[in-house]
Ligand SMILES: *[C@@H]1O[C@H](CO)[C@@H](O)[C@H](O)[C@H]1NC(C)=O
Ligand SMILES: *[C@@H]1O[C@H](CO)[C@@H](O)[C@H](O)[C@H]1NC(C)=O
Ligand SMILES: *[C@@H]1O[C@H](CO)[C@@H](O)[C@H](O)[C@H]1NC(C)=O
Ligand SMILES: *[C@@H]1O[C@H](CO)[C@@H](O)[C@H](O)[C@H]1NC(C)=O
């Protein structure tokens with residue numbers, strides 16, 4: 001059992017950068033961890049990732065999209081705040097003009113000219129309206145029958161808890177605005193202006209962009225992390241937060257560590273201080289460095305003692321082979337225990353306490369509170385008769 005414990009301690013030290021202290025790719029060792037050059041990441045800067053998550057290398061550093069940060073854009077942002085929500089309204093209108101076959105090809109000159117004129121005219125009609133900001137139009141299709149334009153009006157709306165009903169209002173405004181414009185006889189006198197047929201104007205009711213707070217947060221969240229962001233609705237803004245966002249109900253308490261959003265979900269990253277090494281799912285297990293080092297030394301010492309005891313035993317059975325047969329196992333055991341007691345006495349100087357029971361498994365169990373007097377239990381060696 002103590003061997004297992006020793007292996008466990010060795011493994012933990014190996015997993016911790018404290019044990020190595022070296023950084024690859026020009027990283028420098030600072031305050032117990034590697035500070036990596038831009039473009040590298042990982043415990044030892046061993047990952048050459050330059051820019052992740054859609055970041056762009058500008059020759060000096062990664063220019064990250066707004067939803068990621070870090071030297072290689074490796075971290076998803078803690079929260080996304082939205083004052084405005086991007087949305088769109090599907091519309092259809094007929095333009096009083098003859099359809100030419102060129103308009104079937106969106107790379108043709110005729111198509112591009114039509115696109116430009118249509119865009120400019122929509123801008124004039126919609127730019128100054130209340131309740132939204134006009135961002136542009138996107139033509140979905142042009143078809144015969146004069147020219148029937150199937151298109152999207154792209155817009156931004158200020159966030160409000162009543163966004164969905166306000167969106168319905170915007171649809172009505174758009175339709176009315178276009179109708180008013182189409183009835184203005186002065187508007188399409190010249191060839192540069194399109195004439196809309198007033199009775200052809202339609203607003204599409206099946207919008208693709210859902211406007212519930214949850215759906216907005218899913219769209220605004222960093223790609224790949226959508227399921228970990230949830231909405232907090234405020235009067236004039238929507239906050240999309242995670243369980244790593246400080247101050248949020250149900251936020252994860254990482255104690256001495258840092259909450260980091262990984263693709264698998266929120267996770268605690270534990271750090272070490274000068275005096276303690278932290279571990280556990282919430283960094284709630286504190287182990288004193290002295291205990292850790294002591295554990296190693298004690299483990300090694302026990303191993304040496306074990307070998308020594310076996311050695312002594314072999315020597316004794318060789319020299320007093322005749323007597324050996326007469327000695328009972330109990331006598332033998334007593335001798336070993338007396339000797340063992342003295343040794344354990346010296347271990348306690350290293351901060352160990354041995355109550356004689358095997359509690360190795362407790363070491364990994366999550367504790368609710370930080371326990372700076374965390375004890376490491378190592379089972380004392382016990383000889384059994386079968387080992388003779
Ligand atoms: C458009 O439709 C009209 C009649 O509906 C037809 O005469 C004309 O040829 C069509 N134009 C194209 C380009 O298909
Ligand atoms: C032109 O149409 C093709 C096919 O519908 C589409 O894939 C492409 O994105 C369009 N180009 C532009 C600039 O809209
Ligand atoms: C239509 O015009 C807009 C603005 O000028 C442009 O961004 C868009 O790419 C154009 N679409 C096509 C299909 O040419
Ligand atoms: C359309 O015109 C009517 C009457 O002139 C006016 O009351 C209404 O506000 C206009 N609507 C828009 C969206 O401009």
Ligand SMILES: *[C@@H]1O[C@H](CO)[C@@H](O)[C@H](O)[C@H]1NC(C)=O
Pocket residue numbers: 202203204205
């Ligand atoms: C869209 O919904 C409005 C009211 O909810 C209705 O008046 C209108 O006819 C609908 N339009 C279509 C194209 O279904």
